[in-house]
Amino acid sequence: MTKLIQAPVEKPFRGGADAAAGLAESEPARPLPVQDRALRTRAALLAAVEMLVAGEGAAAVTTTRVADAAGVSVGTLYRYFADRDDLLLAAYDATVERIVAVCAKELEALPGGIAVDDAARRLLAAYLEAAEAIPSHAGLLKAMRAIRPVEADHSDERSGVIGEILAPFLARFAASGTAADPLRLNLLNVLMGTLVDLYLVTRNPEDRAALREEIEAHMLLAVARL
């Protein structure tokens, strides 16, 4: 009973979190891990990535260090993630998911007849606050952009906080039910990613306040032109 070729697992799964966000080449959806242990291992790996990114930046995310920090072996890491990039994308997606949840809640909590601009401003505030609370988010955003460069092909640009929160936002505030122009939506997504990134690395309170106003102005311009 010593020889037992491992079942051909046909590549690791990319767990639930990013099923929607994943625009990877063409990988079919993977089955979810069945055992509790597996879910915990996956979570431990992602937590290790976040810890390393928050503490030492994305460059510190080596497969060996992540596996060590998660208390598993490198081989295990590769059961859950196709490669290092996939790992970083999954970690990014995990932070986005949390931020989106906060924004979605804020969106629901908005008072009845609120103006579009005020609504956008409040969502931005929620976004920034939530992003701030996740120390790894800025680093992971950068890592994500290095892996998935800005795309002209906006057909699939619902990834990221803006992309995910914009559909419900527009559903509520768009003049008609018409979906927004995908090109301009992509622009908004890319633009806000950059500006929020800049905001997050800014520590000086006065600079932050000033920057916030700039970001608002550009966001409102972009939203108005949608």
Next chain:
Amino acid sequence: MTKLIQAPVEKPFRGGADAAAGLAESEPARPLPVQDRALRTRAALLAAVEMLVAGEGAAAVTTTRVADAAGVSVGTLYRYFADRDDLLLAAYDATVERIVAVCAKELEALPGGIAVDDAARRLLAAYLEAAEAIPSHAGLLKAMRAIRPVEADHSDERSGVIGEILAPFLARFAASGTAADPLRLNLLNVLMGTLVDLYLVTRNPEDRAALREEIEAHMLLAVARL
């Protein structure tokens, strides 16, 4: 006479091109290469980088391949560039320099009483056209951003096309002689970098035209708020 310890070269120089742009930690200015051969070798290395980036993306820029393509050995590469990142930054700076030259010429050629907005629009057109003519620029811009992440510290943000061209622009068009707020200047720099990047990867002509208008709008907003 076989043993001749090489003079301690105290690290390779970063040639003239980027002396201004270089915000590297604190490296003192390096002496320029003295022999013609050296200048040609350096140029060949940078040309090899551009070729590889344009043809296969920045990931194809491995030290071995660059050295091969330039017809020198890897060791030689390290005489001219501290490491792979330094090489990529230098290649990026080289493209920026060419684009800035075009923009500077356009700035000089502007008619006398032209309005600020029109001037900005014409500079943008020059920028986009020049960037387009350099197939490696978009890829190098991305590589540069991965290496030198967006900085809150805007004290030194004169690197990049916007940073370099904005001083002469403002000198001519600013209401008073007051220098622009560095925070907003940094924002403009980061913002335009992203939007131009997006423009450059957009191939569809109609999308390009639409995108160009969006970029103009954001540029004018940012310039107006400077």
Next chain:
DNA sequence: AACAAAAATGAAATAGTTTCACTTTCATGA
């Protein structure tokens, strides 16, 4: 043509990612 400085070399050290043959753990039903 002798020399020193500059430039170039490339094999080896280093550091990271990825694979894979194998072991261990788990849950199930005979």
Next chain:
DNA sequence: TCATGAAAGTGAAACTATTTCATTTTTGTT
């Protein structure tokens, strides 16, 4: 209860890239 197979986990070794440095070659000067 224990036999079984699928799921999860292991870690040494193969790879792939970057970087170093002891040494050689080229160049300009005297």
